[in-house]
Amino acid sequence: GNSVTQMEGPVTLSEEAFLTINCTYTATGYPSLFWYVQYPGEGLQLLLKATKADDKGSNKGFEATYRKETTSFHLEKGSVQVSDSAVYFCALSPSAGNMLTFGGGTRLMVKP
Amino acid sequence: GAVVSQHPSWVICKSGTSVKIECRSLDFQATTMFWYRQFPKQSLMLMATSNEGSKATYEQGVEKDKFLINHASLTLSTLTVTSAHPEDSSFYICSARGSGSSYNEQFFGPGTRLTVL
Numbered sequence: 001g002n003s004v005t006q007m008e009g010p011v012t013l014s015e016e017a018f019l020t021i022n023c024t025y026t027a028t029g030y031p032s033l034f035w036y037v038q039y040p041g042e043g044l045q046l047l048l049k050a051t052k053a054d055d056k057g058s059n060k061g062f063e064a065t066y067r068k069e070t071t072s073f074h075l076e077k078g079s080v081q082v083s084d085s086a087v088y089f090c091a092l093s094p095s096a097g098n099m100l101t102f103g104g105g106t107r108l109m110v111k112p
Numbered sequence: 113g114a115v116v117s118q119h120p121s122w123v124i125c126k127s128g129t130s131v132k133i134e135c136r137s138l139d140f141q142a143t144t145m146f147w148y149r150q151f152p153k154q155s156l157m158l159m160a161t162s163n164e165g166s167k168a169t170y171e172q173g174v175e176k177d178k179f180l181i182n183h184a185s186l187t188l189s190t191l192t193v194t195s196a197h198p199e200d201s202s203f204y205i206c207s208a209r210g211s212g213s214s215y216n217e218q219f220f221g222p223g224t225r226l227t228v229l
Contacts, residue, residue, distance in 0.1 A: 036220075043118075043205050044156070044220040089155065099146070100207075100218060104155045 002027045006090050006103035013110050019077040021106045023064075023090035026071065031092040033057075033066055033073040034100070038087045047075075047088070080110045115139055116208050118221035125196055126229055133191045133224045135206035141186035142208035146218060147179075150203040162189055196228045 007022040025033065032051045036044040048057030053068035062077045073090060090103040115138040125131050135145055144163050148156040160176075162168040162183035170176045178200075180192040189208075193200050203225050207218040 041223075041225075043222040044207075046217070046219075049217070099158065099161065102155045105153075107153070 002031070002092060002094065002101045004090050004092055004101055004103035006088075006106050008104070009087075009107040011106060011108050013080055013108070015082055015110055015112050016079045017110075019075070019080045019084075019108065021075040021088055021090075021108070023073045023075065023103060024071050025073065025090075025092050027092055027094065027101075029094060030068075031094055033064070034091045034093070035062070035064055035073070035075050036089040036091060036102075038089065038105075040086070044089065080108070082110045082112050084108060085110045114210075114219045116142075116206065116219045116221040118204075118206055118224050120224060121222060122225045122227075124227045124229065127197050128195055131193045131196055131226060133193075133204055133206075133226075135189045135191070135208065135221050137187045137208040137210070137219070140208075140210040142189070143186065143211045144209045145183055145189040146207045146209075147181060147189075147191050148205045148207070150205060150223075152203075156205060159191075193226065196226070198228045201226055201228045 003026045005024050034049045035047040037047045038044050048059040050057040050066035056065045064073050064075045087105045087107045089105045091100045117136045119134045147159045150156050159174045160168045160170045162181050164183050164186050168181035183189040205223045207220045209218050
């Protein structure tokens with residue numbers, strides 16, 4: 001079946017540090033890949049997505065590239081801010097809009 | 113566009129009572145809605161998938177008689193936790209998916225925190 005594995009947190013960084021959150025997946029075919037962000041006490045917000053190999057999703061300074069050869073979709077940001085503190089979920093869908101399979105989530109804490 | 117709301121955002125109830133949570137798509141027609149449960153510091157667990165006008169499909173291990181799901185219209189789905197007990201305390205999140213290329217992804221509601229005393 002489908003599965004998503006994320007690096008365990010929490011990840012603690014100082015403001016303006018470089019961020020990488022690893023995500024790898026197992027799936028048949030060509031899934032769509034997503035990163036969602038959850039701020040404290042809130043639901044999930046779509047951060048970025050990629051629907052085919054080599055696509056790069058980007059939003060708010062975050063980027064992730066769909067790497068089929070390594071089955072990965074690592075999230076990166078060049079300079080994090082305190083406001084980026086949240087839980088980040090990697091997810092896949094067999095095709096856009098179908099059921100989502102989530103990774104375990106990675107908590108990011110950014111200190112001033 | 114593509115906004116999903118949930119009501120209430122927070123509810124506290126006594127053990128044995130039933131609680132209804134509403135999930136609404138505000139500006140699009142949701143052909144499919146999903147209900148998730150999230151425990152503290154954990155990922156989302158899909159509970160069930162509901163399509164408008166038909167019975168919900170429950171994931172393995174989810175009691176359909178305890179978690180009643182109704183998707184009576186294209187903009188509203190409800191989750192009723194019947195005879196709630198403290199172990200049902202959790203964060204419940206819904207998502208909605210429309211039809212057509214613009215909405216062929218899931219949009220999430222803000223969640224409902226249920227505390228059962």
